[in-house]
Amino acid sequence: MPELPEVETVCRGLAPAMVGAVIDGVERRRENLRFPFPDNFVARLSGRRIEGLARRAKYLLADLDDGTVLVMHLGMSGSFRIETSEGASTPGVFVHPRGPAGTHDHVVFHLSNGTAIVYNDPRRFGFMDLIPRASLGEHPLFAGIGIEPLGNELNGEALSRLFAGKAAPLKAALLDQRLVAGLGNIYVCESLHRAHLSPRRKAGTISPKKGGSPRAALLAQVIRDVLEEAVAAGGSSLRDHRQTDGTLGYFQHTFRVYDREGEPCLNPGCGSIVRRIVQSGRSTFYCSTCQK
DNA sequence: AGTAGAACCTGAGCGC
DNA sequence: TGCGCTCAGGTTCTAC
Missing domain, CATH: 1.10.8.50 (Helicase, Ruva Protein; domain 3)
Incomplete structure (x- = not known):
């Protein structure tokens, strides 16, 4: 599903709800997506404030207040939706068009502003990881990655x-x-x-x-x-x-x-x-x- | 160095 | 109604 423009769209859509909010809790509904979740995934996110949300290539990067980055890749079929505490009747809240509610909802971030950020991924080719900001560039996911097509390097x-x-x-x-x-x-x-x-x-x-x-x-x-x-x-x-x-x-x-x-x-x-x-x-x- | 194929998964669409 | 087949936005591995 998502190439760069889709991930950029997701980033812009999530930023107003996520940036500045504190992660009150995380529901991790299975052990793995494409890869296992990192150790202590839920504990390491809980209580953290999200200081920024950005995109690099097809990755979403959420900067946390403890110096780590929550790295998210949507694979072929991953998507996010924002749910408010008022429920599905609230304008702007995504109602899944088919299938039992909650099917393939693998991760839910409950935020201090009352919203829930839900990650849905039927094929589970996506993944999430936690990487120290200081070593992001040397991480295997990002070392050797190519130039950013919307940046100044592409000519x-x-x-x-x-x-x-x-x-x-x-x-x-x-x-x-x-x-x-x-x-x-x-x-x-x-x-x-x-x-x-x-x-x-x-x-x-x-x-x-x-x-x-x-x-x-x-x-x-x-x-x-x-x-x-x-x-x-x-x-x-x-x-x-x-x-x-x-x-x-x-x-x-x-x-x-x-x-x-x-x-x-x-x-x-x-x-x-x-x-x-x-x-x-x-x-x-x-x-x-x-x-x- | 390249490529083909398979692997990881689920779901939609099609022909029968 | 259902079965079996092909295809799908990504990435990574093995084998020629």
């Missing part, structure tokens, strides 16, 4: 440098979190279509010369554009993904290729059929006429 020169000499397809290189951190299957497909670049092209060929190229600069720019537009739209709502207040993101209405196999390419004057291929075990959608 044509950076892409050229990162992809130089790589024989892997552009699609695989863009999905590699060690190079650029935060892109997922949807936004890679969309970005490559906008940049008119084939997902099958060798990554090293976007910039045959050192120091960048118009092609690399264009790719960097469309990645930023696509991500920023998706964040502005509140993310995509594939299947059961929703924002923290239960409303649907609507960026999926602007997909140009993703999940459009067999439908016409939307580039003006093209009209070729969008194709689906499999790369690195993932579906790739693209227009073989427009993307070279």
Whole structure:
């Protein structure tokens, strides 16, 4: 489910409820998600004040007042919702659309402001960890992670440098979190279509010369554009993904290729059929006429 | 160096 | 109504 824009949307939705609040208690309803919870998870969180909430790549980072960071990854199907003490009839409170209430609600943070932050994750590919702020950068999760696509580091020169000499397809290189951190299957497909670049092209060929190229600069720019537009739209709502207040993101209405196999390419004057291929075990959608 | 495949899970959608 | 199959936003491992 969540790529960078979805995690950013979740972060912005949770921040008003979480930042400044004290964690009065935590319900941890199972022993593990993708990984076991860290030792003494509940005890280490209880009584802590949340000083900030941020996103890095696809991770949510909650800064606690004891110098640790609560790290959260949503996997494929994780989502948060905010519940107030007034209950489900309160405007803005997410009511799960189907299934028995509470199914797949694995963690609940009870906050001093009366709200409960509920983590739901049917497939349980998400995980949570507690890491000292001072050593976050050296932690295996973050050491060697790639550049932030919405930060200042992403430009044509950076892409050229990162992809130089790589024989892997552009699609695989863009999905590699060690190079650029935060892109997922949807936004890679969309970005490559906008940049008119084939997902099958060798990554090293976007910039045959050192120091960048118009092609690399264009790719960097469309990645930023696509991500920023998706964040502005509140993310995509594939299947059961929703924002923290239960409303649907609507960026999926602007997909140009993703999940459009067999439908016409939307580039003006093209009209070729969008194709689906499999790369690195993932579906790739693209227009073989427009993307070279 | 790359890639294919499998693994971790549940649920939706489809053909029959 | 239900069975069996494929697919799904992520990541990480093994085996060629």
